[in-house]
Amino acid sequence: EAGVAQSPRYKIIEKRQSVAFWCNPISGHATLYWYQQILGQGPKLLIQFQNNGVVDDSQLPKDRFSAERLKGVDSTLKIQPAKLEDSAVYLCASSFPLGQVLAKNIQYFGAGTRLSVL
Amino acid sequence: DAKTTQPNSMESNEEEPVHLPCNHSTISGTDYIHWYRQLPSQGPEYVIHGLTSNVNNRMASLAIAEDRKSSTLILHRATLRDAAVYYCILRRQGAQKLVFGQGTRLTINP
Numbered sequence: 001e002a003g004v005a006q007s008p009r010y011k012i013i014e015k016r017q018s019v020a021f022w023c024n025p026i027s028g029h030a031t032l033y034w035y036q037q038i039l040g041q042g043p044k045l046l047i048q049f050q051n052n053g054v055v056d057d058s059q060l061p062k063d064r065f066s067a068e069r070l071k072g073v074d075s076t077l078k079i080q081p082a083k084l085e086d087s088a089v090y091l092c093a094s095s096f097p098l099g100q101v102l103a104k105n106i107q108y109f110g111a112g113t114r115l116s117v118l
Numbered sequence: 119d120a121k122t123t124q125p126n127s128m129e130s131n132e133e134e135p136v137h138l139p140c141n142h143s144t145i146s147g148t149d150y151i152h153w154y155r156q157l158p159s160q161g162p163e164y165v166i167h168g169l170t171s172n173v174n175n176r177m178a179s180l181a182i183a184e185d186r187k188s189s190t191l192i193l194h195r196a197t198l199r200d201a202a203v204y205y206c207i208l209r210r211q212g213a214q215k216l217v218f219g220q221g222t223r224l225t226i227n228p
Contacts, residue, residue, distance in 0.1 A: 042218030109161025
C-alpha cells in the first residue's frame with residue numbers, strides 16, 4: 001500500500017517569499033491533516049480536512065497560511081509571505097474518517113517537507 | 119486537551135526490553151491512550167493504542183495502570199532501529215485530533 005506522498009522534501013526560501021507544499025494522501029482516506037513541526041518540538045496541527053471541508057483550522061495563522069483540498073484528495077498548503085519563524089518541517093497525514101470500521105483511529109504520516117526561511 | 123508527561127530522554131541497550139513511561143493524571147474516562155514514534159527524518163508512525171485494558175501488537179505492548187493515570191509502552195527486545203522519539207498522546211473519544219507533546223527520545227546502545 002502506497003503511503004502519504006509529500007513534495008518537495010526540502011525547500012529554501014528567503015523571508016517574504018511565498019511557498020507551497022503538496023500532499024497526496026493514502027487512497028480512500030477522507031481525512032487529511034497538516035502539521036507544523038519546529039525543531040525539537042512535537043508536531044502541531046495546523047488544519048484538518050474531511051473530504052474537501054475544513055474540520056479544524058483553529059491553529060492555522062490565517063494571515064499568511066492557506067490550505068485547500070479542492071477535490072477531496074490532494075491538498076496544498078501555502079505560506080505567503082514567509083517569516084523566519086516558519087522554518088520547520090511540514091507534515092501531512094491522512095486517516096479514514098472516525099466511525100468507519102477501517103479507521104482504527106490511526107493517522108498515517110508522510111515524510112514531510114523541511115522548510116528553511118533565510 | 120488532557121496533558122501527558124514523559125521523560126525527555128531514555129537510553130537502553132540492544133536486545134533488552136525497554137519500558138517507556140507516561141503520566142496522564144487528568145485523563146478522562148473517554149480518552150484513548152495513543153503512542154506514536156518518529157524515526158530520524160521521518161514522519162511519526164503509529165505504534166499502539168488502548169483505553170483500559172493492556173494491549174499487544176507486533177511492535178509493542180501497552181500496559182495501562184488500573185486508575186488509568188499512567189501507562190507504559192514496552193518494547194520487548196529493542197533494536198537499533200527502535201531509536202526514535204516516542205510520543206504518548208491522549209485522544210478524546212469521538213475526536214481525531216492528536217496533540218503531540220515533546221515526547222521521549224530513546225537511544226539504543228549496540
